[in-house]
Amino acid sequence: MTMKTYFGSTLSFTMRTWSSRWKVVTTRICLAYLLFGKKMALVPYDDSALWGTQKLHQSSSVYNFANRTIQIKQDWKQLGVAAVVWDAAVVLCTFLEMGGIDLQGRLVIELGAGTGLLGIVAALLGAHVTITDRKAALALLESNVGANVPTDLRTKAVVKELTWGQDLASFAPGGYDVILGADIVYLEETFGALLQTLDHLCSDQTVILLSCRLRYERDQNFLKMLKGLFAVHEVFYDSNHDVHIFKAQRNVRNRDL
Numbered sequence: 001m002t003m004k005t006y007f008g009s010t011l012s013f014t015m016r017t018w019s020s021r022w023k024v025v026t027t028r029i030c031l032a033y034l035l036f037g038k039k040m041a042l043v044p045y046d047d048s049a050l051w052g053t054q055k056l057h058q059s060s061s062v063y064n065f066a067n068r069t070i071q072i073k074q075d076w077k078q079l080g081v082a083a084v085v086w087d088a089a090v091v092l093c094t095f096l097e098m099g100g101i102d103l104q105g106r107l108v109i110e111l112g113a114g115t116g117l118l119g120i121v122a123a124l125l126g127a128h129v130t131i132t133d134r135k136a137a138l139a140l141l142e143s144n145v146g147a148n149v150p151t152d153l154r155t156k157a158v159v160k161e162l163t164w165g166q167d168l169a170s171f172a173p174g175g176y177d178v179i180l181g182a183d184i185v186y187l188e189e190t191f192g193a194l195l196q197t198l199d200h201l202c203s204d205q206t207v208i209l210l211s212c213r214l215r216y217e218r219d220q221n222f223l224k225m226l227k228g229l230f231a232v233h234e235v236f237y238d239s240n241h242d243v244h245i246f247k248a249q250r251n252v253r254n255r256d257l
């Protein structure tokens, strides 16, 4: 063995050892992080992404809103995005609970409700809510609503199928005071149908609240499309979760554009 080969293989052995030790160290730190939550200070890489993924894979998640503990069942493996609670829903629930809009006695519809957390909180805050999503999401949605809306409020939270752009005649045109949507702006192919649905459900007085993380350029494009039909203002930004809340209302002047 020449000196060059000897030093080369020693160096590569040392690097391999370091690399596997580093993997063990980082894995342990991550496990400790997962076990002990956000209190750990030393985190060698993007812990929030890891924690976020972990949250999505849990079979349930617990929240406190409207003086109640809300336990939401999740099922990422079976149903994917519709069966986990997204940060945008939690941020909009917080906004509603802080009095961002008065929901007492209001007729509310939630679009793309997923697990139903937002609609449940709206009902607990006094609204009459129609909580909607696609057919595949409805069983889990029903079960979460049943488990978290007390019997005396049960008539205030109705689960109904609504695939954007379809069978809109079964929803009263302009029939809602408030339309809620959390993290529903993400599929470009649905933007047209989503706008058509908002347009159908809105009267001149209806308030639309959409919470979203603006991940891609297409999400900004949706906002431009939304501004073609409605007057849109950002009313809140949660920098910890990178979630925006937009309020939209019928822009009467642009109605025929």
Ligand SMILES: C[S@@+](CC[C@H](N)C(=O)[O-])C[C@H]1O[C@@H](n2cnc3c(N)ncnc32)[C@H](O)[C@@H]1O
Residues within 6 Å of the ligand: 081, 082, 083, 084, 085, 086, 087, 088, 089, 111, 112, 113, 114, 115, 116, 133, 134, 137, 162, 163, 164, 181, 182, 183, 184, 187, 190, 193
């Ligand atoms: C990212 S998830 C958000 C779920 C929930 N709002 C939350 O924030 O936790 C998007 C939701 O939009 C629903 N969705 C997607 N395309 C839809 C469509 N064309 N019609 C109705 N709902 C749709 C999905 O089923 C899913 O529940």
